Amino acid sequence: MNKSEKLEEVRLSIIKEMVCPLKDSARNLVFGKGNPDAKIMFIGEAPGEKEDELGMPFVGAAGRELDKLLNIIGLTIDDVYIANILKYRPPNNRDPTKEEIYRHTPYLIEQIKIINPKIICTLGNYATKFILASFNVEKMKTIPGITKLHGKLKEIQIGSNIVKVIPLYHPAAMLYNPVLRTIIEKDFIEIKEILEIDKVS
Ligand code: URA
Numbered sequence: 001m002n003k004s005e006k007l008e009e010v011r012l013s014i015i016k017e018m019v020c021p022l023k024d025s026a027r028n029l030v031f032g033k034g035n036p037d038a039k040i041m042f043i044g045e046a047p048g049e050k051e052d053e054l055g056m057p058f059v060g061a062a063g064r065e066l067d068k069l070l071n072i073i074g075l076t077i078d079d080v081y082i083a084n085i086l087k088y089r090p091p092n093n094r095d096p097t098k099e100e101i102y103r104h105t106p107y108l109i110e111q112i113k114i115i116n117p118k119i120i121c122t123l124g125n126y127a128t129k130f131i132l133a134s135f136n137v138e139k140m141k142t143i144p145g146i147t148k149l150h151g152k153l154k155e156i157q158i159g160s161n162i163v164k165v166i167p168l169y170h171p172a173a174m175l176y177n178p179v180l181r182t183i184i185e186k187d188f189i190e191i192k193e194i195l196e197i198d199k200v201s
Pocket of ligand 1: 056084
């Protein structure tokens with residue numbers, strides 16, 4: 001089975017097996033998009049209104065910002081894979097609950113294991129805490145917030161692989177905050193540098 005086929009199995013298992021009230025309130029499953037063979041994976045928080053409508057992650061205002069940021073460092077959606085912590089939209093875009101994180105993230109972990117990225121970029125607090133807690137929901141509260149961690153290169157172990165993690169502010173945060181825009185753009189340049197170092201080593 002190739003990576004796309006394995007991902008499709010995970011997508012179908014969410015539809016068939018996952019138990020969560022968000023399934024009833026949301027319109028569509030928002031699973032993931034991009035290149036299953038990507039070296040770099042982005043992880044966001046949860047689908048918003050547009051994502052819920054179209055069944056695709058990062059297709060609304062935050063998605064347009066993410067596309068621009070990727071372009072700055074010479075990447076497109078074809079170079080990356082993008083998924084979220086939550087697979088269905090929380091009503092009114094409220095924060096994910098702990099229970100929802102427990103229910104949804106086993107599928108995200110499957111996605112990460114299939115993609116097998118060298119670098120994971122986490123967008124915002126929830127993704128950053130979940131990944132840096134090495135997928136342990138209870139340990140998320142011990143991880144500092146994104147204000148402290150953004151742009152700092154970290155590593156986690158997934159199976160026998162060491163995976164680089166770059167925490168980033170969520171692109172939605174820069175929509176109305178020009179200061180954050182500058183910070184996020186600077187952090188993206190860091191991604192480019194790390195990708196270049198990886199290429200030569
Ligand atoms: N914000 C996210 O975290 N994910 C999306 O898919 C869209 C907006």
